[in-house]
Amino acid sequence: MRVALVLVLITILATTSILAQQKATDTKKLTWTNGIGMEFRLIQPGSMRVGRVELECPDPPDTRDVDEKERWTQEDFENCQRLANRHSRPGFMVIVEEPYYIGKHEVTQGQWEKVMGSNPSFFQGDKIEGESGQHPVENVTWSQAQAFIKKLNSLDSTAEYRLPTEFEWEYAARAGNRELLSWGETRESAWIQDTNKGGTRPVGQMKPNAWGLYDMLGNVWEWVADYYNNKTFPDTVPPESGEVHVLRGGSFISDVANATYFYHAGGPGNGYDVGFRIVREVK
Structure with a gap:
């Protein structure tokens, strides 16, 4: 009886060790590509402040090189500060506790x-810039x-896929950034009005x-798992x-x-500019 119990305990410990080793191996692999060519990046646990808005007004006096009539008065500065205080908000901390792979x-x-054997897209990839199938x-x-x-x-029985949660999406999109991107940075990284040619890319x-x-910004809106809170x-x-649900x-x-990556919207959106990316669970 004791021998059987020892064998069971050894089996449990061995299984636990194998699972722990598998997870360690999984989390050391920074990228992952599945059988249909979908590439994933490993996102490690961490934290971020969500919903923070800090609005500031310049300090008086107004020394801009403009017509004197256009310069701010003390009353203008006070009104600006009052509005900034009203609309600023501290936000809240979010902790992402588990690693995950995201597209x-x-x-x-x-x-x-x-996967599906069809293509519902409005902007068919093979009709734009000769990039067959590469448009979202x-x-x-x-x-x-x-x-x-x-x-x-x-x-694919080797993996488990799902939509990211809203916080997982934002955490991955921000990539450690605490502030809004500058307009110049946004134009470099996002296919939006200022850079687009009237369709997806x-x-x-x-x-x-x-x-x-x-x-992560631009090209198409992306569905996430969570419901929209209006x-x-x-x-x-x-x-x-x-x-x-949230876009x-x-x-x-x-x-x-x-x-x-700070704000969110509710679907269904325009349709022709709504897509998604997916998460692969770390196993």
């Missing part, structure tokens, strides 16, 4: 076709994105963020139910002010 790119039309898939609902993930999971053409992820910023705890990141028709 290096938005899901492309070619990848969608390999768009014109997909949240439910259609989930159907893609369900089928991908059935085709093949993925990976703009500058990646610090963690090697492309098109506010500019997410809540500390996402709602458990709702009418629509993140802006699209090729967004302006610089709206192509940001």
Whole structure:
């Protein structure tokens, strides 16, 4: 009886050791590519402050080289400060406790076709710039994105795929950045109004963020797992139910002010500028 118990304990310890070793190996692999060419980047745990807004006014006196009538008075400065204080907010801390892999790119039309056997996109990739299948898939609902993930999971038994949570998406998009990108940085990394030619662009053409992820801003809006709270910023705890789900990141028709990882929107959006990227669980 004791021998059997010892053998069971050895088996349990061995299994635990194998699982721990597998997770350690998984988290040492910075990139992952699955059988249909979807590339993923490893995101390590960390924290960020969500929903922080700090609005500031310049200190008087107004020394700008403008007509005296256009210079701010003391009353102007006081009004500005009052409005800044009213609309500033401290935000809240979010801790991402577990590592995960997230798509290096938005899901492309070619990848969608390999899994689903069709292409719902308005801007068909093979008709734009000769880049067959490399444009992000768009014109997909949240439910259609989930159907893609369900089928991908059935085709790939070695992994578990899903949509990112809203906080996972923002954490990956910010890549350690605490501030808004400057307009110049946004134009370098985002396919938006200021840079677009009237449609989507093949993925990976703009500058990646610090963690090697492309098109987190611009190109197409991206579905995430959470329900929309009908506010500019997410809540500390996402709602458990709702009418629509959250979209993140802006699209090729967004302006610089709206192509940001700080704010969120509710679907379904315009359709033709809505896509998604996916997470692969660390096993």
